[in-house]
Amino acid sequence: MSDSLRLLVKNAKQVVMVCKNGENFLTKDGMQNLAVLENASVVIGHNGLIEAVGPADSIESRFREAVFDHVLDATGMCVLPGLVDAHTHPVWAGDRVHEFAMKLAGATYMQVHEAGGGIHFTVTHTRATNPETLLQGVKGRLERMLRAGTTLVECKSGYGLELNTELKMLNVIDAARKTMPIGISSTYCGAHAVARGKTMEEATEDILSVQLPAVQKQISAGNLQVDNIDVFCEKGVFDLNSTRRILQAGKDMGLNINFHGDELHPMNSAQLGAELGALAISHLEEVTDEGIAAMARAKTCAVLLPTTAYILRLPCPRARDMLDAGVIVALGSDFNPNAYCCSMPMVMHLACVTLKMSMPEALAAATINAAYALNHSQSHGSLEPGKQGDLLIINAPRWEHLIYQFGSHQELVRFVIIKGNIVYENDKVLDL
Numbered sequence: 449m450s451d452s453l454r455l456l457v458k459n460a461k462q463v464v465m466v467c468k469n470g471e472n473f474l475t476k477d478g479m480q481n482l483a484v485l486e487n488a489s490v491v492i493g494h495n496g497l498i499e500a501v502g503p504a505d506s507i508e509s510r511f512r513e514a515v516f517d518h519v520l521d522a523t524g525m526c527v528l529p530g531l532v533d534a535h536t537h538p539v540w541a542g543d544r545v546h547e548f549a550m551k552l553a554g555a556t557y558m559q560v561h562e563a564g565g566g567i568h569f570t571v572t573h574t575r576a577t578n579p580e581t582l583l584q585g586v587k588g589r590l591e592r593m594l595r596a597g598t599t600l601v602e603c604k605s606g607y608g609l610e611l612n613t614e615l616k617m618l619n620v621i622d623a624a625r626k627t628m629p630i631g632i633s634s635t636y637c638g639a640h641a642v643a644r645g646k647t648m649e650e651a652t653e654d655i656l657s658v659q660l661p662a663v664q665k666q667i668s669a670g671n672l673q674v675d676n677i678d679v680f681c682e683k684g685v686f687d688l689n690s691t692r693r694i695l696q697a698g699k700d701m702g703l704n705i706n707f708h709g710d711e712l713h714p715m716n717s718a719q720l721g722a723e724l725g726a727l728a729i730s731h732l733e734e735v736t737d738e739g740i741a742a743m744a745r746a747k748t749c750a751v752l753l754p755t756t757a758y759i760l761r762l763p764c765p766r767a768r769d770m771l772d773a774g775v776i777v778a779l780g781s782d783f784n785p786n787a788y789c790c791s792m793p794m795v796m797h798l799a800c801v802t803l804k805m806s807m808p809e810a811l812a813a814a815t816i817n818a819a820y821a822l823n824h825s826q827s828h829g830s831l832e833p834g835k836q837g838d839l840l841i842i843n844a845p846r847w848e849h850l851i852y853q854f855g856s857h858q859e860l861v862r863f864v865i866i867k868g869n870i871v872y873e874n875d876k877v878l879d880l
């Protein structure tokens with residue numbers, strides 16, 4: 449009897465596996481030497497997992513008798529792993545286009561925040577918005593990310609800063625996970641800012657004695673899935689001691705530590721994260737040499753967010769120093785009302801130009817290493833047999849076009865595939 453399989457993608461000009469030996473992450477040398485097959489095909493089974501990746505002729509002879517639900521002829525096109533976005537804030541109401549104008553006129557991020565704008569503005573609007581409306585908003589944003597090639601995305605709460613709205617946001621993220629094909633890693637970020645009217649100490653106590661126990665109760669009852677804990681460790685937000693207490697409490701609940709650190713001021717967040725066994729720390733524009741060394745030793749991933757430095761005109765995170773020191777470097781879009789970017793291809797382009805990463809480094813950072821930052825690199829981030837069949841097919845003769853053609857992902861991405869199912873098909877791609 450012949451095999452029955454879900455999908456064959458055949459005759460691609462290039463198939464970028466990223467890595468091929470089951471690596472959970474890549475550091476500098478590995479990132480510079482990605483596994484790329486020329487004239488290759490990919491097979492995905494009915495379990496949604498990759499059955500085989502290899503030269504087109506050997507796949508053809510091995511699967512000659514097989515029956516496929518779908519066959520895509522990728523002649524002249526390239527296949528890449530689904531992109532992984534390791535840092536987003538997609539659940540909110542009330543845009544901040546007016547603040548973009550203020551920042552263009554010279555206001556800093558913290559000036560806007562301290563004047564009651566920024567996160568506080570979004571908190572006011574998010575608290576006042578019902579879950580159905582928030583869900584509609586997040587679905588539209590995740591759909592845009594999917595069309596740009598993202599197949600796994602981290603999504604944070606953090607525009608509630610009190611129990612009910614934080615739970616509302618986490619439930620909205622859960623509802624998106626249950627109803628959309630895109631993979632979601634959910635993060636409790638109740639310590640995203642100190643709520644107006646509270647001191648940092650009061651906010652910390654509220655998180656430790658009210659919010660986290662209630663989140664834990666929902667998780668234990670099977671009503672909610674939360675994967676990570678986050679704190680904005682920053683001068684004027686949460687100091688090192690409060691950050692430590694909140695992250696440790698989250699870790700004790702079984703959550704992965706994945707937090708904002710060393711963004712606007714050197715806070716020694718990197719050293720703290722390494723000490724606590726953090727899986728990832730985001731931003732790091734102001735990380736010190738000691739912080740970089742500690743992260744390399746602890747295998748704590750640096751999630752770099754080139755959109756933040758670009759929009760806020762901040763110094764860029766020192767990607768090259770981190771790579772040279774052996775840090776695992778990943779990328780995220782940082783999608784939020786301050787940094788309105790849904791496109792990992794644009795993030796990779798910015799990482800190359802502003803952070804001085806090479807294109808192979810940027811792709812590794814947006815696939816296998818971003819999957820590592822979310823504890824998903826056993827199943828995501830590369831095209832290897834046994835991994836989830838998440839990939840994109842681009843209409844270009846070399847994979848690097850996805851990064852090189854700035855802002856052209858809508859024209860380049862022909863198919864997005866998750867678990868072997870076609871979840872986005874673009875028949876309007878234009879040959880240039």
Ligand SMILES: N=CN[C@@H](CCC(=O)O)C(=O)O
Nearest residue numbers: 566567680756782784785786
């Ligand atoms: N820096 C803190 N948090 C977000 C911004 C959130 C906001 O401004 O709404 C970030 O990662 O850039």
Ligand SMILES: [Zn+2]
Nearest residue numbers: 535537708782
């Ligand atoms: Zn953030």
